[in-house]
Amino acid sequence: MRVLLASPRGFCAGVNMAIECLEECIRIFGTNIYVYHEIVHNKYVVDRFSSQGVKFVNEVDEVPEGAVLLYSAHGVSPVVRQAARARKLRTVDATCPLVTKVHLEAIKYAEEGYNILLIGHEGHDEVIGTMGEAPESITLVESPEDVDRLEFAPGAKLAYLTQTTLSVEEASAVITRLEQRFPQIEHPPKEDICYATTNRQFAVRSLIPDCDVLLVLGSQNSSNSRRLMEIGQSLGKSAHLIDGRHELRPEWFDGAERVLVTAGASAPQVVVEECLDYLRETFGADVVEEVTREEHVNFPLPRELRQMARVQLQ
Ligand code: SF4
Structure with a gap:
């Protein structure tokens, strides 16, 4: 068996920053800290922090007054920030700057009187956070069929x-339909699908044609990980999204000569390594890394956290 190990894969700059944020908070405040929803959508990462004592909450009122609350990489709606202020929480914002970019675009378009069509998946933390910036102005669309159902006057500001x-x-299919129906529709100068999502999908699309099976390391609730699995499936390959080695089934590899392994943006390298060990031990796999694009993106820790660290040093 030959294993192609896709690169880029795994942690993106936003996930790295969010995890560093939480580690730095633990260093400064100890583990008696709270995180609004999962810090990143990965079971391994969340379990590791939970076992250290970090508490993940679904509602701000689960956090004791005055405690430290971290916002996750997916961002939060202004309603959450307001609730945290009302409880006098000390907040650290680990929202990925590329998610913040979308929030700021929503605010700008809403202030200028546009109706905003947000292309996304209902119920995802990021979508909830972005829609919360201008709920009166934003409509969620998930598919070209949703676009067909929109009712805006000709020439409406969109x-x-x-x-x-x-x-x-x-996304491109939805955008095409939007532009067909509403040729006047505007969009931000730089696209919102982030570099990490694009690069991981590009790697899978480039490498999958020569492979029989696709393994994606990532959690079921990780949007970008699911998209990677779906690319494999849409091209007729056997594709599996798993959290780690314990979920692997030997029958998935019956007759497989080439296996493509990748990881979503929130999946740590350790779970990839464990799966590669399994494939080597069980099938004598030979692993080759295939680099389709280079990535050199880093985000600094949020200012409030750097200030807290400085105060602690004084
Ligand atoms: S996947 Fe993209 S938007 Fe999400 S945290 Fe990573 S870099 Fe940021």
Whole structure:
């Protein structure tokens, strides 16, 4: 068996920053800290922090007054920030700057009187956060069929934004339909689907034609990981999204000569290594890394956290 190990894969700059944020908070405040929803959508990462004592909450009122609350990489709606202020929480914002970019675009278009079509998946943390910036002005669209159902007057002021972790192909189908129906529709100068999503999808699309099976390391609720699995499936390959080695089934590899392994933007390298060990031990796999694009993106820790660290040093 030959294993192609896709690169880029795994942690993106936003996930790295969010995890560093939480580690730095633990260093400064100890583990008696709270995180609004999962810090990133990965079971391994969340379990590791939970076992250290970090508490993940679904509602701000689960956090004791005055405690430290971290916002996750997916961002939060202004309603959450307001609730945290009302409880006098000390907040640290680990929102990925590329998600913040979409929030700022939503605010700008709403202030200028546009109706905003947000292309995304209902219920995803990022979509909830972005829609919360201008709920009166934003309509969610998930498919070209949703676009067909929109009712705006000809010439209405319209703009579209996208969730950062969509399938490039699927978003493009929705955008095409929007532009057909509403030729006046505007969009931000730089696209919202982030570099990490685009690069991981590009790697899978480039490498999958020569492979029989696709393994994606990532959690079921990770949007960008699911999109990677769906690319494999849409091209007729056997594709599996798993959290780690314990979920692997030997029958998935019956007759497989080439296996493509990748990881979503929130999946750590350790779970990839464990799966590669399994494939080497069980099938004598030979692993070759295939680099389709280079990535050199880093985000600094949020200012409030750097200030807290400085105060602690004084
Ligand atoms: S996937 Fe993209 S938007 Fe999401 S955290 Fe990573 S870099 Fe940021």
